[in-house]
Amino acid sequence: MTDRHIIATYHVTSDAARISERALSLAIEQSVECPLDAIGDPWVRDAILGRVALIEEIAEGRYAVRIALAAATAPPEPGQLLNMLFGNASIQPDVVLADVELPASYGEAFGGPRLGITGIRDRTGVHGRALTASALKPQGLSPAALAVIASRLARGGVDLIKDDHGITDQAYSPFGERIRAVGRAVHEANAATGGRTLYAPHVSGSLDDMRRQLDLLRGEGIEALMLIPMIVGLANFHTLVREAEGVVVLAHPAMSGAARIAPPLLLGKLFRLLGADATVFPHAGGRFAYTPETCRALAEAARQSWDGMKPCLPVPAGGVTIDRVAELLSFYGQDVMLLIGGSLLAAGDRLTEQAALFTAEVAQHGK
Amino acid sequence: MTDRHIIATYHVTSDAARISERALSLAIEQSVECPLDAIGDPWVRDAILGRVALIEEIAEGRYAVRIALAAATAPPEPGQLLNMLFGNASIQPDVVLADVELPASYGEAFGGPRLGITGIRDRTGVHGRALTASALKPQGLSPAALAVIASRLARGGVDLIKDDHGITDQAYSPFGERIRAVGRAVHEANAATGGRTLYAPHVSGSLDDMRRQLDLLRGEGIEALMLIPMIVGLANFHTLVREAEGVVVLAHPAMSGAARIAPPLLLGKLFRLLGADATVFPHAGGRFAYTPETCRALAEAARQSWDGMKPCLPVPAGGVTIDRVAELLSFYGQDVMLLIGGSLLAAGDRLTEQAALFTAEVAQHGK
Numbered sequence: 220m221t222d223r224h225i226i227a228t229y230h231v232t233s234d235a236a237r238i239s240e241r242a243l244s245l246a247i248e249q250s251v252e253c254p255l256d257a258i259g260d261p262w263v264r265d266a267i268l269g270r271v272a273l274i275e276e277i278a279e280g281r282y283a284v285r286i287a288l289a290a291a292t293a294p295p296e297p298g299q300l301l302n303m304l305f306g307n308a309s310i311q312p313d314v315v316l317a318d319v320e321l322p323a324s325y326g327e328a329f330g331g332p333r334l335g336i337t338g339i340r341d342r343t344g345v346h347g348r349a350l351t352a353s354a355l356k357p358q359g360l361s362p363a364a365l366a367v368i369a370s371r372l373a374r375g376g377v378d379l380i381k382d383d384h385g386i387t388d389q390a391y392s393p394f395g396e397r398i399r400a401v402g403r404a405v406h407e408a409n410a411a412t413g414g415r416t417l418y419a420p421h422v423s424g425s426l427d428d429m430r431r432q433l434d435l436l437r438g439e440g441i442e443a444l445m446l447i448p449m450i451v452g453l454a455n456f457h458t459l460v461r462e463a464e465g466v467v468v469l470a471h472p473a474m475s476g477a478a479r480i481a482p483p484l485l486l487g488k489l490f491r492l493l494g495a496d497a498t499v500f501p502h503a504g505g506r507f508a509y510t511p512e513t514c515r516a517l518a519e520a521a522r523q524s525w526d527g528m529k530p531c532l533p534v535p536a537g538g539v540t541i542d543r544v545a546e547l548l549s550f551y552g553q554d555v556m557l558l559i560g561g562s563l564l565a566a567g568d569r570l571t572e573q574a575a576l577f578t579a580e581v582a583q584h585g586k
Numbered sequence: 587m588t589d590r591h592i593i594a595t596y597h598v599t600s601d602a603a604r605i606s607e608r609a610l611s612l613a614i615e616q617s618v619e620c621p622l623d624a625i626g627d628p629w630v631r632d633a634i635l636g637r638v639a640l641i642e643e644i645a646e647g648r649y650a651v652r653i654a655l656a657a658a659t660a661p662p663e664p665g666q667l668l669n670m671l672f673g674n675a676s677i678q679p680d681v682v683l684a685d686v687e688l689p690a691s692y693g694e695a696f697g698g699p700r701l702g703i704t705g706i707r708d709r710t711g712v713h714g715r716a717l718t719a720s721a722l723k724p725q726g727l728s729p730a731a732l733a734v735i736a737s738r739l740a741r742g743g744v745d746l747i748k749d750d751h752g753i754t755d756q757a758y759s760p761f762g763e764r765i766r767a768v769g770r771a772v773h774e775a776n777a778a779t780g781g782r783t784l785y786a787p788h789v790s791g792s793l794d795d796m797r798r799q800l801d802l803l804r805g806e807g808i809e810a811l812m813l814i815p816m817i818v819g820l821a822n823f824h825t826l827v828r829e830a831e832g833v834v835v836l837a838h839p840a841m842s843g844a845a846r847i848a849p850p851l852l853l854g855k856l857f858r859l860l861g862a863d864a865t866v867f868p869h870a871g872g873r874f875a876y877t878p879e880t881c882r883a884l885a886e887a888a889r890q891s892w893d894g895m896k897p898c899l900p901v902p903a904g905g906v907t908i909d910r911v912a913e914l915l916s917f918y919g920q921d922v923m924l925l926i927g928g929s930l931l932a933a934g935d936r937l938t939e940q941a942a943l944f945t946a947e948v949a950q951h952g953k
Contacts, residue, residue, distance in 0.1 A: 574742025
């Protein structure tokens with residue numbers, strides 16, 4: 220492996236006859252994301268296109284596929300790294316991202332844990348044994364009630380107490396008030412017992428929110444925090460890590476198993492709710508596994524009447540071709556944006572004309 | 587439905603004999619996340635605990651379960667909403683989040699699309715027909731080369747051109763340089779044709795990065811952008827939507843199918859890479875489906891020697907009990923933090939003592 224490549228290992232369900240082709244399509248999906256004949260630039264073909272390095276059967280009908288991805292496509296920015304590793308493939312049902320090998324430059328750029336095991340041991344004074352932790356719950360308790368629980372846990376000698384991951388900044392337990400009450404309870408318990416229990420409040424929301432919360436917890440002398448990387452976004456997670464010098468950072472796994480949210484809900488309803496003017500999704504029959512029913516429900520979720528909110532424009536994509544325009548318009552009606560990527564670009568120098576064909580075809584089927 | 591409840595519908599794989607129990611455990615998981623007998627406060631039991639509202643068989647061995655979640659647990663903060671809907675359940679293999687009904691106050695608070703279909707039609711001047719879009723690709727091309735493609739697409743009459751979702755801020759195509767070149771190419775094409783093609787650059791990274799990119803694209807008179815909500819984080823997505831007034835926002839579905847990233851990679855290796863000092867994950871045999879092999883690999887990924895980075899502390903959790911301490915320490919060794927939540931809290935007034943039991947048990951098995 221060179222410093223110019225990331226090696227991603229995927230586990231792919233396939234039969235023997237098709238695995239080579241499937242591996243290649245995966246290498247394309249996670250690099251250039253277009254038909255090979257749409258690549259005009261030889262450098263892109265040589266240096267950017269993902270390469271299948273190894274295909275190995277690991278079980279009946281299941282293969283490990285190692286793909287060399289160009290590091291240049293995913294500079295050390297956390298979100299983009301995840302995106303190039305699994306962004307689109309995450310939507311394909313036959314593939315699992317199993318492992319990644321990164322050039323050393325990524326470790327240098329991201330930096331890894333600031334404190335790590337040694338730092339946590341130093342801060343808690345725990346050596347020669349494993350550490351202990353507990354969580355403040357249930358959801359719904361007041362800061363005072365949570366402080367009582369924390370005090371008890373600390374007095375019982377637990378090394379780290381974290382907020383339940385569902386506890387954030389609710390009316391019955393506002394962040395500032397809670398961490399003050401709990402932080403002081405833990406501090407008092409430590410003073411009483413000579414212990415060094417850490418309290419890790421759950422930091423959440425936008426990067427702005429998380430920064431405000433970090434300031435608050437520093438102000439209280441609290442030396443740990445917890446966040447949910449898959450919810451706050453990996454880039455914001457990493458930004459906060461950089462700014463939380465000296466603070467123990469715990470990652471919580473919530474939403475790390477997010478594939479199973481129904482697409483109509485996530486891409487249609489929720490993205491709309493949060494402000495998407497248009498929502499791109501793979502149309503049935505293309506490179507992805509969405510059924511026509513899923514697509515119909517997604518478009519409906521994006522557009523239907525809902526509490527006075529403006530409708531969101533569905534943008535079916537993913538292998539749509541010009542000869543399917545009529546079909547898709549019949550399927551979705553007119554309030555839709557058809558997205559055709561690769562199959563247009565394959566036209567090369569004749570792209571203008573090909574695009575004109577596309578737009579004309581859509582216009583022709585207008586009202 | 588009242589304004590005090592969110593109704594979440596889950597599809598659960600189960601046999602008839604166990605579905606009632608499973609539905610209840612799901613309602614608990616997504617609300618108080620602790621054993622019922624750990625809830626001392628009657629108000630929490632009445633107002634905060636999730637309630638199973640309906641169980642309906644939708645196929646052989648498959649049930650729709652409607653659960654009323656207290657809106658108070660998920661105030662209108664996008665990340666926390668996702669968290670209470672599916673944060674932990676996303677890790678359980680037998681459940682899909684199928685739909686959500688929200689009180690109207692959420693629509694008011696989040697605001698939905700700022701422009702929506704009408705706004706996009708107004709900006710592109712497209713009425714009476716569907717809209718068209720294409721993407722700039724492949725990855726690897728220079729700004730000048732992408733501008734050529736954009737110009738061609740615009741001249742062909744495509745209504746919206748977006749960056750390929752893999753194109754962000756790479757050395758061969760820096761964000762500022764790219765959007766200037768492409769934006770001007772599209773502008774010139776529009777001037778030449780009288781068209782009104784929109785260009786939607788891919789905005790990515792931390793909230794800080796996205797704000798810088800938004801400033802740059804505004805400076806170029808660009809009126810659209812694309813982002814990946816599941817990568818930038820829903821709260822940052824929404825923050826940017828609020829600040830991108832007048833700009834068309836496209837949501838891209840990458841990573842919306844993220845369940846299938848191997849936990850050792852995501853929770854062990856990548857979270858460590860990004861700076862987690864400790865990583866919480868469900869231990870085998872608890873409420874989640876991780877196998878012992880998965881847990882072992884996860885702990886190994888978090889701790890093993892890797893480019894000089896500090897090791898990250900594994901924190902197995904999820905149904906761990908005191909009587910499993912010896913087993914877990916034997917499994918993980920000493921460089922671990924055992925997290926026991928609910929089963930400690932069930933001790934109620936005797937929590938201090940129960941916690942002391944836990945810490946003593948761990949100490950007893952120390953080096």
